[in-house]
Amino acid sequence: xxxxxxxxxxxxxxxxxxxxxxxxxxxxxxxxxxxxxxxxxxxxxxxxxxxxxxxxxxxxxxxxxxxxxxxxxxxxxxxxxxxxxxxxxxxxxxxxxxxxxxxxxxxxxxxxxxxx
Amino acid sequence: xxxxxxxxxxxxxxxxxxxxxxxxxxxxxxxxxxxxxxxxxxxxxxxxxxxxxxxxxxxxxxxxxxxxxxxxxxxxxxxxxxxxxxxxxxxxxxxxxxxxxxxxxxxxx
Numbered sequence: 001x002x003x004x005x006x007x008x009x010x011x012x013x014x015x016x017x018x019x020x021x022x023x024x025x026x027x028x029x030x031x032x033x034x035x036x037x038x039x040x041x042x043x044x045x046x047x048x049x050x051x052x053x054x055x056x057x058x059x060x061x062x063x064x065x066x067x068x069x070x071x072x073x074x075x076x077x078x079x080x081x082x083x084x085x086x087x088x089x090x091x092x093x094x095x096x097x098x099x100x101x102x103x104x105x106x107x108x109x110x111x112x113x114x115x116x
Numbered sequence: 117x118x119x120x121x122x123x124x125x126x127x128x129x130x131x132x133x134x135x136x137x138x139x140x141x142x143x144x145x146x147x148x149x150x151x152x153x154x155x156x157x158x159x160x161x162x163x164x165x166x167x168x169x170x171x172x173x174x175x176x177x178x179x180x181x182x183x184x185x186x187x188x189x190x191x192x193x194x195x196x197x198x199x200x201x202x203x204x205x206x207x208x209x210x211x212x213x214x215x216x217x218x219x220x221x222x223x224x225x
Binding site: 035041042045059104105106 | 118120149151157158159160161164202204210211212213214215216217218
């Protein structure tokens with residue numbers, strides 16, 4: 001079974017440009033999460049989708065970030081316009097929606113974003 | 117102060133040594149993850165704990181809910197264990213993980 005995949009693996013853009021990151025969760029996983037690690041800091045939560053609905057977007061830093069999950073399958077995270085402080089590694093994770101208190105999250109390899 | 121604190125931040129040891137990485141948290145949790153990230157690699161889940169102790173090969177994870185503390189142990193460490201080990205907790209009533217800063221482990225041959 002394929003794991004969580006992310007595209008691209010690396011992206012280098014200039015300040016002010018737009019970048020779109022993509023995450024394909026494990027097939028059948030209704031929960032999809034975006035996380036980010038900026039240099040020297042811990043990984044932080046950005047948002048959580050259940051199918052196509054945003055369950056929790058409390059971690060989104062500002063309105064330059066837009067996440068979508070049309071059709072409840074893959075998700076995109078767009079940064080527009082990108083700023084220097086957006087540089088970091090963006091991780092996606094997915095989990096099943098079983099009726100238990102917690103379903104283990106499986107992580108993708110991450111997208112390293114560098115804003116110059 | 118971060119809600120999840122790991123220690124040490126960096127650890128260098130010789131092959132064969134017994135390794136302990138600690139994680140303390142200050143919030144109510146539903147579960148705790150130990151994760152591993154090799155240089156240039158993705159994040160792999162090692163353990164998910166809500167109580168007691170789990171063992172997988174040379175790795176052992178324990179959690180003490182009352183003391184809000186977890187440890188990850190590696191027995192007979194090997195250079196391939198060199199990686200960043202990350203503790204992450206699931207906040208009670210939420211589905212999002214809160215992460216520690218990670219412990220960079222280097223095992224020298």
